[in-house]
Amino acid sequence: MVTAQTFVGLLPEIVAFLFSMLVLMVGVFNPRAIGLTTGLAAFGALATFVVTVVLLAVRFEGSFFGDGYVVDDFALYFKLIVALSAFFTVLAAARWSGETGDAPEYLTLILSVAVGAMLLVSMRDLFGVFVAIELATIPSYALVAFDRSRRESAEGGMKYLLTGMIAASILLYGIVLIYGAAGSANFAQISLAFTGDLASSPVALLGLVLLVSGFAFKVSAAPFHFWTPDAYQGAPTSAAAFLSVAPKAATFAVLLRIFLEGMPEAAPSWTAVAAVLAIVTMFVGNLFALRQRNVRRMLAYSSVAHSGYILAAFAALQGAGVERGVQAVLIYSAAYAVMNLGAFFVIDLVGEEAKSYNGLFRTRPGVALSMAIFMAALVGIPPLSGFWGKLWVILAGVESGSVLVYVTVGVLVVNSVLSVPYYFGILRNMAFEEPVKGAEEPKGAGALKFSVYTLALATTLFAFFVGPLAALAGASGLL
């Protein structure tokens, strides 16, 4: 039954959706009013964020639509990440999208992805999950292909579309099989079908395998990551930044909910799968990133590697490591959002060739310092944000008490070291090389710079948020 409660529960999505429509309409009537559309979109994202904060503060909880949609601390937390990422992305996209002349459409697409991602984290029904994932993905195809001035954009968009469609069908096939085995798509009902002994139910097992494969595509876990570098390299920078953070965090969040609510009995199976995926993903992401000279492509592979780190937290969701594992996914997602958004945004300020970072410390110290902070955070140097994410993953791994997870954590440690050369390659260029001639500060990048500096500050001071975040995660609805 739809009551007033339902509307309150859906308020963040409603606000974001209304503003996305508003931005589009304003764009139709005032196509030249870039400041107005950007301002509206940014305000919409901020309003969404505030509404979510209020819901979190009053501890709003409820489940709607026949238990298919749930609002709890866990979901709200991820909605915060999505809304805040959308806010910074809109600001960062202001200048570029203004130049294309299609700012309203671009900003609307970003808000649409945000709506899909926010719906996704609340889903408690596999079909709802599918719909929400596609709601977030279909606008993102358009986002990737949005840059008509570059051929790579169309190419990346096409690759993303094709692989994304395949992934969607695999995911849907998995969902249908699980539905067939369990007789329901609701997580609570599914958990009755997923007992410890999966071998006796080949349909459920096959469903699980396909479901995980579909999700692996979505979070770009190896070996399902091939679309990632092309799509991110082709996409406009702000779109790549947003897609690598917000929908991905939401996908991880709902995967966590599926596993913990829908198939807790089958934990030995899916933690083992997660461990193997994590190990492969970390190595693939880092080893390929080492070879990149293009910063955008390097960050794309880096995002693959970071998916691996988060998957390592999934592997730890067993034994005494469950609570810490959930915390790890939460904290890592937030930590990754601030540092990775920032790192991508700097590309729009400086350039995507590694060469263009030469001597940046001398020519533009503020931008250089911010980029240095993002790079060091991505490596996991304390006290920056990435360190706390990795710390929590390792903590969860230690607590889980499983040998396979110990190995996974060991691989994570090795990979952190492995990632030093490519992140520090940027740092080296900025600090040690001679500046390139003719590199100029882009004009009208005030909002973009605001985003970069704010994110750099958040990355640096993340240590102060860790305590509250851990407490919030501990109290989340999942546990």
Added chain:
Amino acid sequence: MITTITIFFPLVGVFLMLLMRTADERTTRYTALGVAGVPLLLVLYVYFAHGGDLGNALLTQGFDWVPSLGIGYRVGLDGLGFGMFFLSALLTLIAVVASWDVRENLRQYYAILFVAELGMLGVFAAQDLILFYVFFEVTLIPMYLLVGIWGDENRRPAAIKFFIYTFFGSTVMLAGFLALGILSGPNFSIEELNGGSGLSRAAQIAVAAPILFGLLIKVPAVPFHSWLLDVYISSPISTNVVLSGILPKLGTYGLIKIAIPLLPQGAEPFLPYLAAFGVVNIIYGAFVAFMQPDLKALVAYSSIGTLGFILLGIASGNAVGINGAVMQQVTHGLYSALLFILVGVIASRAGTRRIGELGGLADRMPWAGGLLALGAFAAMGVPGLAVFISEFMTIMGGYDAFPVLGVLAAAGIVLGAMYLLNMLRRVIFGPTERPALVEAGDAGPVEMAAIVPLAALLVVLGIFPSLLTNVQRPAVDLVLAAVGGS
């Protein structure tokens, strides 16, 4: 509170340096000098006010950081770390004085140096495992930048090699810390974990292994030392002061402060190997130093060698040895900083660091030459200088625990005397054929200002070692109680 202020005071310097865009070189140098002096004054105040009772951590400050995990911001000063806390402040000041070879981007140089100082001071005051690790790593990027930007032509590979090696070591160490903290609570307070906190012997061993491994890379113990030489040789003089004086001690201090007292039973089976690592360092360092044609490389290997005494003293597990090791951390920092500065001064005059091309310093640069002899005598462990006392104590302690290794370490002193005397014979005496050296004058007033305090401290501590040992003894007794009481 005074501890926190001392640790974070260098941040004032960072901001000043970033803000003083228009300041000329002279103003910049004096400002940096002033900023670097403040932590030292604060440390000296603590020494005279509380120097006698630094057993358990004093002047502590603590608040919860992540309550559910028992992670907190806990700092305080105790006798184990105080000597190094003092030395970090002192050597940063000396490094500022000795930064005459840094000509470009001076403000940035000092800003980065101050970030490094923050990390170093923090490590020696941290009373929480996670905080210890955070400060430990805060030193890393500044050192990477200092060497990578202001070093010599081979600086970049050296800097990244240094970074990767030590980052790997410390990450492994962190895994050990996390296991220790989780298994005992979770609780990451160093003070509360003293004595092993009821972990079984097997668990302690499993946790101690990664911690010891990570710390040995940092020291570095000999098979893991290859990062050290490149980075020592490539870095500018004033970075050398900090790099050789403080950074290896992050590793040895971690052994004394964390590995031994927190995991007494876990570390125990590794102690003979630790002692063996120490003796290998001593002997290997001496032999390789003997063959170095480059004065700076000789000093670097000599530094690796004398670090071995610290390992031996720690591994002895008795009062004399550990006291010696804690003291050797400071004395090693003093003499290696002194020698690196002198090498820089001599090289700037002679235009070369090759021992074969130097000579006759006693004539041309009597002060620099004489102080080089003093530093070399200190490194040899000549009585009357501070290193003698600490080295002698580590050998005594080491001999008690591992007689054979103790004898070998004593033999290492003879080897050390051999290559150092040989170096002095060739560099200080003998004719000089270098025209550059004939023209060059002796060390100037600024250079002497960096050199003399170090030399003076080596002499003073050689005559009155109790100035240092009295401070550290109560804390060392607590370590021994933790080890014995388990």
